[in-house]
Amino acid sequence: MKKFKKSLPGKILTLMLVSVFTLSMITGCAQNSDTSEQVSTTGVTAIQSSSTEALVPQDNVETSPVTDNIKTVSVSLYFPSSDNSTVLKEKRQLEVKSGAIVRATINALLAGPKDTAMRKAIPDGTKLLGAKVVDKVATLDFSKEFATANDTAEIVERISVIDSIASIQGVEKVKILVEGKDWMDPSGKPYEESSFISPDNTGNKANADTGADTGN
Numbered sequence: 522m523k524k525f526k527k528s529l530p531g532k533i534l535t536l537m538l539v540s541v542f543t544l545s546m547i548t549g550c551a552q553n554s555d556t557s558e559q560v561s562t563t564g565v566t567a568i569q570s571s572s573t574e575a576l577v578p579q580d581n582v583e584t585s586p587v588t589d590n591i592k593t594v595s596v597s598l599y600f601p602s603s604d605n606s607t608v609l610k611e612k613r614q615l616e617v618k619s620g621a622i623v624r625a626t627i628n629a630l631l632a633g634p635k636d637t638a639m640r641k642a643i644p645d646g647t648k649l650l651g652a653k654v655v656d657k658v659a660t661l662d663f664s665k666e667f668a669t670a671n672d673t674a675e676i677v678e679r680i681s682v683i684d685s686i687a688s689i690q691g692v693e694k695v696k697i698l699v700e701g702k703d704w705m706d707p708s709g710k711p712y713e714e715s716s717f718i719s720p721d722n723t724g725n726k727a728n729a730d731t732g733a734d735t736g737n
Contacts, residue, residue, distance in 0.1 A: 543594055590619045596626050599684040600639035601677035608680050621665055623652045623692070626685055630727055642681035644669045650700070657693040659686050668699045675707070680718045687717040 544572045558582045598611045611634050627649045633641035651662035661682065670678045683695045687709050693716040703711030 540707060543637045547600060580610060592617050597680050597688040598629055600634040601642050601681060601722050603638060605673050605677055608677060611636055617731065622689055623654060623686060627652060630681060630685055642678040654692060657691060658696060660696045662698040662701055666702050669702060683715050683718055
């Protein structure tokens with residue numbers, strides 16, 4: 522009996538040490554598990570962030586040459602003759618970006634003809650403020666300089682714009698605005714939507730060559 526009492530404290534000490542060791546092992550495993558999970562989660566977050574950043578373009582699309590969105594098309598431009606006696610057709614190859622053929626055609630009219638027998642119909646300083654096609658009607662909005670022509674110059678200006686745009690496939694009529702408002706004729710009445718006005722230099726309406734503008 523005395524021998525058992527002497528060995529009891531030693532056994533209790535041994536059991537305590539084993540318990541402490543076991544608890545340390547369990548705690549260590551739990552910490553390792555938490556650490557592994559944190560590393561894994563961090564890794565997924567980093568991958569997701571990297572994927573998101575990769576979708577952001579490096580350059581502004583308006584200033585970067587995207588060849589897939591640029592197409593060379595054939596258009597018919599109408600300019601008055603140098604003496605304003607008639608309106609003549611000039612075939613031109615234009616680079617059109619993102620299908621905006623109406624805008625490209627107007628910009629070519631603003632630049633003027635290459636043939637010296639023709640002259641530019643639209644007054645200098647004119648800017649195209651907007652262009653759209655809805656239900657086969659092209660609406661063009663010009664700056665105030667567009668309305669500075671008068672008499673015969675105004676007539677050929679209107680024919681030049683309408684015939685050039687109405688020659689585009691998908692456009693049947695053209696409406697002209699100035700600073701967002703109706704363009705007024707000499708009598709003070711607004712010009713209505715108009716279809717192709719004059720024949721080309723072969724006596725026929727110009728053939729449509731390409732698709733129409735779909736937006737501003």
